[in-house]
Amino acid sequence: MYRVAIFGSGSGTNAQNILKYFEESEVARVHLVLTNKRSAGIIDRARLYGVPVVVFDRDQMESGTVLERLESHKIDFVVLAGFLWKLPVDIVQRFENKILNIHPALLPDYGGEGMYGMNVHRAVVENEEEETGITIHYVTEEYDEGEVVFQDSVEIDPDDTAEEVAGKVQELEHRHFPSVIEWVLTDLGSDE
Ligand code: GAR
Numbered sequence: 001m002y003r004v005a006i007f008g009s010g011s012g013t014n015a016q017n018i019l020k021y022f023e024e025s026e027v028a029r030v031h032l033v034l035t036n037k038r039s040a041g042i043i044d045r046a047r048l049y050g051v052p053v054v055v056f057d058r059d060q061m062e063s064g065t066v067l068e069r070l071e072s073h074k075i076d077f078v079v080l081a082g083f084l085w086k087l088p089v090d091i092v093q094r095f096e097n098k099i100l101n102i103h104p105a106l107l108p109d110y111g112g113e114g115m116y117g118m119n120v121h122r123a124v125v126e127n128e129e130e131e132t133g134i135t136i137h138y139v140t141e142e143y144d145e146g147e148v149v150f151q152d153s154v155e156i157d158p159d160d161t162a163e164e165v166a167g168k169v170q171e172l173e174h175r176h177f178p179s180v181i182e183w184v185l186t187d188l189g190s191d192e
Pocket residue numbers: 008009010011012013014015081082083084102103104115116117120170173
């Protein structure tokens with residue numbers, strides 16, 4: 001049974017969806033939620049599921065304290081669900097091929113530093129794109145550059161606002177992210 005940790009910086013709707021999905025799973029359970037933001041909605045959502053929350057600052061992340069927390073909770077897989085900082089090298093190396101991120105666009109388009117949340121959807125609408133989507137990918141030391149595991153797309157109507165596009169993308173995220181995590185973990189289990 002995999003012991004999963006979720007990192008997030010925001011509202012935490014994806015985190016909640018993942019917590020719920022794995023609540024009675026035989027593949028994995030979420031054992032820890034970590035956030036860099038004391039006011040993040042993800043904190044209350046984690047508590048609804050009785051999962052401990054670690055709030056950390058940049059110093060704690062860079063000095064190895066966050067990695068120590070992952071180790072002390074015996075975490076063996078990490079999910080980034082709306083986490084806006086870059087992970088430090090020690091965590092990326094310790095969890096090589098064991099960290100998944102979700103990005104609210106079709107990478108490599110609309111990726112990189114500063115491209116997160118509504119910034120992505122506003123840019124997509126400004127450029128009059130006809131479709132957008134989600135990308136689930138492994139995490140490396142660079143933003144949004146690891147191997148892509150899954151993508152799905154959705155049409156944008158010409159009069160869609162950035163908020164409407166965000167809603168369509170969120171629907172895709174909620175529909176797919178937990179089952180893609182489960183699929184990756186099942187695959188990992190059969191390799192080990
Ligand atoms: C999600 O749309 C996720 O794809 C995005 O932040 C949102 C978090 O929502 N992540 C990024 O933009 C990362 N570059 P949530 O807190 O409600 O799950």
